[in-house]
Amino acid sequence: MIEAHALSKRYxxxxxxxxLSFTVRPGAVTGFLGPNGAGKSTTMRMILGLDAPTSGRVTVNGRRYADHPAPLHEVGAMLEARAIHTGRSARNHLLALAATTGIPRRRVDEVIDTVGLQDAARTRVGRFSLGMGQRLGIATALLGDPATLVLDEPVNGLDPEGV
Incomplete structure (x- = not known):
């Protein structure tokens, strides 16, 4: 569950x-809709502890994101799908993340299959199309098998079959 209470951010x-106040209950799919610059991505960054709110608070499953002992197992996130080392293969990117967070290697192959990147798993990320980068971002979010996902523009660049 994600709970925000009187959340504000000023630059x-x-x-x-x-x-901003809202509650996203378990099992619910919730979208933020609004024009560019409305604060959607900023809100997601505050949920994930990447930006501190100016006032208010936000929790995921009852805790601030930073207070989760194993955050990737609680919350999977994709904010900027292209924020990945372009010289690594998709598989190596996921293996490195798995190794640093205690996630079994077999889970890497599972998420690669889930998002349909089997044929590109050993390709350097720098050669990926926008849609392939999105798939890798989603695989990264799914890696820890989290109960909660926070995805910013998850279908950007995906063709109808990718959605």
């Missing part, structure tokens, strides 16, 4: 998010 004089 100097600019208000990115103002007094």
């Amino acid at each position: 100097g004089e600019r208000v990115a998010v103002s007094d």
Whole structure:
């Protein structure tokens, strides 16, 4: 469950998010809709502890993201799918992440299969199309088999079969 209470974020004089409160219950699929610059991505960054709120609070499964002992097992996230080392293969990217978080190697192959990257798993990420990068971002979010997923523009660049 994600709970935000009176969440606000300012960058100097600019208000990115103002007094936002919401609850996302387990099992629910919830979307943030709004024009560019409305604060959707900023809100997701605050959920994940990447940006500190100016005021208010947000918790995931009852705790701040930073307070989870094994965050990748609790929350999977994809904010910027292209924020990956371009010289690594998709499989090596996932293996490195798995190794640093105690996730079994077999889980890497499972998520590669889930997102349909089997044929590109050993390809360097720098050669990926936008859609393939999105698939890798989703695989990364799924890696820890989390109960909660936070995905920013998850279908960006995916063709209909990829969705």
